[in-house]
Amino acid sequence: MSNFGDLQSLASSITAVTSPFRNYLTDLYEKYRKLNDGAVADYIPELALAKPEWFGICVVTKDGQVFEVGDCDKLFTIQSISKAFVFGLALEDHGREYVNSKVSVEPTGEAFNAIVLDEATNRPYNPMVNAGAIATADLIEGENGTERLKRLLEMFKRYTGREHDINVPVFLSEKATGFRNRAMAYLMRNFGMISDKIDETLDLYFQQCSILVNAKDLAMLAATLANGGVNPVTGERAIDERYVQDVISVMLTCGMYDASGEWCYRVGMPAKSGVGGGITAVVPGKLGIGTFSPLLDAKGNSVRGIKVCQDLSQDFGLHLFNVAKSERDLQQWIAGGNGINDW
Structure with missing residues (x-):
């Protein structure tokens, strides 16, 4: 030593x-x-x-x-464990107030994949349910999907001290069966809670979970x-x-x-x-x-x-x-x- x-x-x-x-x-x-x-x-x-x-x-x-x-x-x-840490990166990218304007922090009492938004603000209830996590993923900065994913992987490396891989079969499986998540994304796009990069953001979300x-x-x-x-x-x-x-x-x-x-x-x-x-x-x-x-x-x-x-x-x-x-x-x-x- x-x-x-x-x-x-x-x-x-x-x-x-x-x-x-x-x-x-x-x-x-x-x-x-x-x-x-x-x-x-x-x-x-x-x-x-x-x-x-x-x-x-x-x-x-x-x-x-x-x-x-x-x-x-x-x-x-x-x-879904990824949701907490991607929320943290979104806060670093945009600050507390802007992130909170897109995603609330209230418990829902609903299932994690419920297609529901706050009736008063049209925001997803919190970053830990699927709708909120998709909105949070949408906030991650980067010129394209590859750069945004790279930033996520670099973030997790800082937390754990090692590099991480994506399980491609799981990613593709989630992408192929993620109809509810797509419905949530389009609903949030209708209310201006996420950008028009819907497919790119959903891919990022499916990849972070994988x-x-x-x-x-x-x-x-x-x-x-x-x-x-x-x-x-x-x-x-x-x-x-x-x-x-x-x-x-x-x-x-x-x-x-x-x-x-x-x-x-x-x-x-x-x-x-x-x-x-x-x-x-x-x-x-x-x-x-x-x-x-x-x-x-x-x-x-x-x-x-x-x-x-x-x-x-x-x-x-x-x-x-x-x-x-x-x-x-x-x-x-x-x-x-x-x-x-x-x-």
Whole structure:
């Protein structure tokens, strides 16, 4: 090792292996890996190929420690989880007020693919439903579709620290079956909520949903937001700090489809789910969580992923509005019980 950064990285790796927190995650994995409730998404033909037994849990702390259990390297498509981060890029491109003039931030209580707009303003309700995400994608700057996609991929690289590919069969499958999304786009075009680049924007939206990630990537995405927009491993800024609160606020209120109120009540973490089976959850100032299991409940959220996040929230007092001191000091668990990290 040639410098302090390398030594610090090695120390974090050793801690992640020896920490009792890793044992806790292993127990959590064993607790839920045989839970077979739910079903694999099949409304996009390629998604139906996922295996129900796939399951991974990853946690990344704000100082870059990584804890992985299960199928954390298994690649799957990011789907709706991309919406939160594309929203962040749109904010950087245009600013809060302009973006809000095109996309509201109100929960809907409707299904994620509902063809519905706010009756008073004609805006889609929020960036986390399909209509809002299409409007958000339309705001991404670039001279053409290729440049706009390149900017999205570069953004995700800043968050995760690695390059990402598009799953072309999933993209083509979504494009071929995306009739509701096309209906939403034309409806929003009628009200001036998106530009006339409808086909280009829809392709961009389908491509962003088809980006390949794994559970570790989802934890790193969340940890970067938890760290004020700076990747805790690479040190690279992924999003302007002033827009982090915008992204995680909408994740908290709208990120779990029409189960967001229940999630906020029981788990209390800003989070975003996707029908590929992923959940990314942020504990601001502390850590990021990424889970992967393709078995979904009726709302489109990962059954095992919800259980994992519920246990983490309850066992370590991670609910945003938990005013009582947690019985377990998570930082002491992570550090092996010596309490050297600030919490």
